[in-house]
Each structure stands twice: as structure tokens, then as C-alpha cells.
Amino acid sequence: MIIEKLIRKLKGNPDYKWESTYSERDLLSVTKIRFAQVIRGLWLRLFLKKCTGLLFIGSNVKVRHGYQLRAGKNLILEDNVSINALSLNGIVLGDQVSIARDSILFCTGIIAQKGTGIIIGDRTGISARAYFAGQGGITIGNDVIMGPNVQIFSENHNYSNINILIKDQGVTKQAVTIGNNCWIGGGATILSGVNIGDGCIVAAGSVVVKSIPANSIVAGVPARIIKNREEV
Incomplete structure (x- = not known):
């Protein structure tokens, strides 16, 4: 099938195959949506620092400070994605990155304190309603998958002095x-200072407050190691 071959080429994966059958109406609908996204992408790429491939841009996507955003091949930003790249290092999105609808990525909170930035590696998929706060810096590797409603925070409010308002303690x-x-499960929250090693699985709804060694499976609030994948 022509569309399957086209997707195989765009993904750079000669083994990519559809596992389901689609009617002509299904294919027409999908093609129409993707074509509209490519047209929007042609306009957006004019405002980005760098873009090396096609851009698939959904409706109502907002990109602020695009001159600090670098995109690899075949970036997908679904409907209502909001990105603000204002930061020291900007936002870098690798090849084949997809960010699903209603997700928010930003790097600077209050304007007086410029944030660090966000890096997302190749072939990583971010699901719907992600919230990435990159004030202190967020780096996500290659081939990472995330469920919906994942939150990542790289900044914390200070609160040790009870005689000063929390909002005034920096x-x-x-x-x-x-x-x-x-694999980061749906609804997981990852707090500042956390380092998650290669090959880890974070169960849905977990709150990760401490770093995790490679190939760990963690779950809970706060998240605890329940197994190592090498022992499965």
C-alpha cells in the first residue's frame, strides 16, 4: 500500500507495517488531516531556529519564541499543543518526535528568571496533556514512550523560613x-532533580521524587523500586 510505504520511508523503518485493515474512507480521512498538518507546518517552519524535515502541525498549535526551537525530521505537534521556547538553551526536538494534543512545554516561569530549556530525543512519543516545566532543564532520551497527563517539574519553591511568604522565598x-x-505511565509526576536511567518503567500515577537506576520498575506515591527488568 502506497500510504504504508510512505510512512515507512518517513519513519526510516523498513520493517514498519500496519497491523489492522483500513477502509478507503479511513485512509482518505487520515490523509486529509495529515495534508492539512503539513500545510500548517510549512508556515511554522519559517519561524523556527532550525527544522530538518516535515512538520505535521495540528490546529490551534501555539509556538512562542520559535527562534529558540530546533526540530528534527517529521515532528508531529497535535491539536492545541502549546510551546514556549524562551530559555537559555531553547528547546531541541529530535527526529520522529510526536507530541499529542493539549500538551504544554515551557522553559521560563517568571520573566525575571530565564529558564534552562528542554531536550527530547529521537523517536520519543509524548501523549496527551503532558506538562513539562523546563525552568531547571529537562532532558528526555531516545525511544521514550509516555502515557497521558505526565507532569515533569524541574523547579521547586523554597519554603524553609516560616516568617516569609512562600512565594517570596525564591x-x-x-x-x-x-x-x-x-516507559512513563499515564498520570506519572516526576519532580526536580530526578535522574531516571535507561530502560526504566514508571507505573501510572506514580510520583517520582528520587533518582532511579537503569532498568528499574517503580510504582507508588512516592515511587519505590518494585522490580528490576533484568530479573523478570
Whole structure:
């Protein structure tokens, strides 16, 4: 099938195959949507720092400070994605990155404190309603998959002095790193300073407050290691 071959070429994966059958109406509908996204992408790429491939841009996508955003091949931003790249290092999105609808990525909170930035590696898929706060820096590796409603915070409010309003005590910025080939379950929250090693699985709804060694499976609030994948 022509469309399947086209997707195979765009993904750079000669083994890519559809596992289901589609009617001509299904294919026409999908093609129409993707074509409209490519047209929007032609306009958006004029405002980006760098873009090396096709852009598939959904409706109502907002990209602010696009001159600080670098995109690899075949970036997909679904409907209502909001990106603000204002930061020291900007936002870097690798090849074949997809960010699903209603997701928010930003790097600077209050304008007086310029944030660090966000890096997302090749072939990583971000599901719907993700919230990435990159003030202290967020780095996500290659081939990472995420469920919906994942939140990542790289900044915390200071609160130790009970005689000063919390909002007036400033913040502490600490980078978050997620390694390659990780699966972050839906509704998971990852807090500042956390380093998640390669091959980890974070169960849905977990709150990760401490770093996790490679190939760990974690779950809970706060998240605890329940198994190592090498022992499965």
C-alpha cells in the first residue's frame, strides 16, 4: 500500500507495517488531516531556529519564541499543543518526535528568571496533556514512550523560613533526566532533580521524587523500586 510505504520511508523503518485493515474512507480521512498538518507546518517552519524535515502541525498549535526551537525530521505537534521556547538553551526536538494534543512545554516561569530549556530525543512519543516545566532543564532520551497527563517539574519553591511568604522565598532549579527506552505511565509526576536511567518503567500515577537506576520498575506515591527488568 502506497500510504504504508510512505510512512515507512518517513519513519526510516523498513520493517514498519500496519497491523489492522483500513477502509478507503479511513485512509482518505487520515490523509486529509495529515495534508492539512503539513500545510500548517510549512508556515511554522519559517519561524523556527532550525527544522530538518516535515512538520505535521495540528490546529490551534501555539509556538512562542520559535527562534529558540530546533526540530528534527517529521515532528508531529497535535491539536492545541502549546510551546514556549524562551530559555537559555531553547528547546531541541529530535527526529520522529510526536507530541499529542493539549500538551504544554515551557522553559521560563517568571520573566525575571530565564529558564534552562528542554531536550527530547529521537523517536520519543509524548501523549496527551503532558506538562513539562523546563525552568531547571529537562532532558528526555531516545525511544521514550509516555502515557497521558505526565507532569515533569524541574523547579521547586523554597519554603524553609516560616516568617516569609512562600512565594517570596525564591526557587531552586534542578534538572530532570530521563534515559533512553523508558516507559512513563499515564498520570506519572516526576519532580526536580530526578535522574531516571535507561530502560526504566514508571507505573501510572506514580510520583517520582528520587533518582532511579537503569532498568528499574517503580510504582507508588512516592515511587519505590518494585522490580528490576533484568530479573523478570
